[in-house]
Amino acid sequence: MKSTLPPPDQFGVYLHIPFCSRRCDYCAFATWDDRGHLQAEYMAALLRDVEQAVANGLQTVDTVFVGGGTPSLVDPDQLMSVINALPLSLKPEITIECNPDNVSEALMHAYKKGGATRISLGVQSMRTNVLKILGREHNPENVRTAVGAAKAAGIEEINLDLIYGSVGESIDDVRSTISEVVALQPTHVSAYGLTVEPGTPLSRDPSRFPDDDDEADKYLLINSLLEDAGYANYEISNWSRQGSECRHNLLYWRQGNYLGFGCAAHSHVSGRRSWNVRTPDRYIDLVASGESREASFEDLSAEARTLEALQLALRMRDGISENHLLAIDLEMLEEFLIRENGRIRLNPRGRLVANEIAVRLVAGS
Numbered sequence: 464m465k466s467t468l469p470p471p472d473q474f475g476v477y478l479h480i481p482f483c484s485r486r487c488d489y490c491a492f493a494t495w496d497d498r499g500h501l502q503a504e505y506m507a508a509l510l511r512d513v514e515q516a517v518a519n520g521l522q523t524v525d526t527v528f529v530g531g532g533t534p535s536l537v538d539p540d541q542l543m544s545v546i547n548a549l550p551l552s553l554k555p556e557i558t559i560e561c562n563p564d565n566v567s568e569a570l571m572h573a574y575k576k577g578g579a580t581r582i583s584l585g586v587q588s589m590r591t592n593v594l595k596i597l598g599r600e601h602n603p604e605n606v607r608t609a610v611g612a613a614k615a616a617g618i619e620e621i622n623l624d625l626i627y628g629s630v631g632e633s634i635d636d637v638r639s640t641i642s643e644v645v646a647l648q649p650t651h652v653s654a655y656g657l658t659v660e661p662g663t664p665l666s667r668d669p670s671r672f673p674d675d676d677d678e679a680d681k682y683l684l685i686n687s688l689l690e691d692a693g694y695a696n697y698e699i700s701n702w703s704r705q706g707s708e709c710r711h712n713l714l715y716w717r718q719g720n721y722l723g724f725g726c727a728a729h730s731h732v733s734g735r736r737s738w739n740v741r742t743p744d745r746y747i748d749l750v751a752s753g754e755s756r757e758a759s760f761e762d763l764s765a766e767a768r769t770l771e772a773l774q775l776a777l778r779m780r781d782g783i784s785e786n787h788l789l790a791i792d793l794e795m796l797e798e799f800l801i802r803e804n805g806r807i808r809l810n811p812r813g814r815l816v817a818n819e820i821a822v823r824l825v826a827g828s
Contacts, residue, residue: 523550739758
């Protein structure tokens with residue numbers, strides 16, 4: 464198996480853009496649809512925050528991921544100024560999340576000129592009835608336009624982000640979405656089962672809660688269709704063409720080091736996790752006053768880091784050493800595993816019960 468382990472010295476930066484034109488029914492992220500008037504002030508604070516980190520010796524950055532929220536809502540020149548204030552490596556991966564409705568050729572050219580190498584489009588579904596169920600408002604035709612705009616600008620790495628499992632979504636809806644996604648020839652596809660997050664409109668309507676068995680059937684179909692089309696699964700919810708794995712997400716899954724800038728952004732450095740204040744207003748004020756933007760932190764013990772590393776690795780294509788499962792568990796879980804050269808990885812059905820298998824891992828064995 465080809466390793467997807469990034470080099471040990473890779474370092475990442477996450478930039479959080481908290482603005483949206485409309486909040487989706489399932490979304491629990493730190494985003495706001497009523498604070499667009501803060502965009503220019505927020506981006507200026509983000510730039511100042513990055514510049515201060517650089518002045519304090521920020522190390523070379525190999526991957527940048529701009530998420531949110533809807534990064535494609537903010538001024539592209541301001542955004543690229545923030546990114547280019549970072550001490551970037553010679554060949555960085557720079558990913559920007561976009562809403563298909565906000566994408567134009569001019570925007571993609573601005574991103575490309577500023578150094579963006581990868582675009583991630585929030586597609587969710589190519590069926591209008593499913594988008595309505597999810598509380599999304601974009602037009603599927605805009606997905607096709609957005610992909611074309613990115614390719615025309617010379618951005619070669621394109622991810623399409625999907626959500627499956629909503630009540631009212633049929634198997635044929637899923638099949639149709641994957642067929643249309645594959646026809647657009649992205650280099651990467653992410654597909655996540657719909658989850659119910661507390662405090663969201665979805666959480667207040669039990670009639671819309673997804674069904675586990677329905678999601679399982681849809682996942683297996685998605686995996687089969689994508690693999691048949693040449694996309695290899697390298698993490699439970701992620702498929703890519705060879706060499707197009709998301710390097711930034713690999714940092715997360717391999718417990719790499721990264722810093723988060725912006726409100727609610729998370730950081731991880733050598734077992735210390737921290738996260739910033741949640742609201743853009745508070746973040747702007749703290750940057751202006753020179754105070755710490757950090758809201759809280761946690762230090763993981765060596766034992767906790769080891770177990771977490773195993774749990775994350777189990778989700779990956781590389782898998783783990785079979786020594787990390789007891790012989791009795793290996794025998795009992797055989798139908799969910801692929802055993803090869805002393806290592807184990809999850810087969811498609813095994814990925815559906817990854818959490819249950821993870822609790823059986825023996826750290827330090």
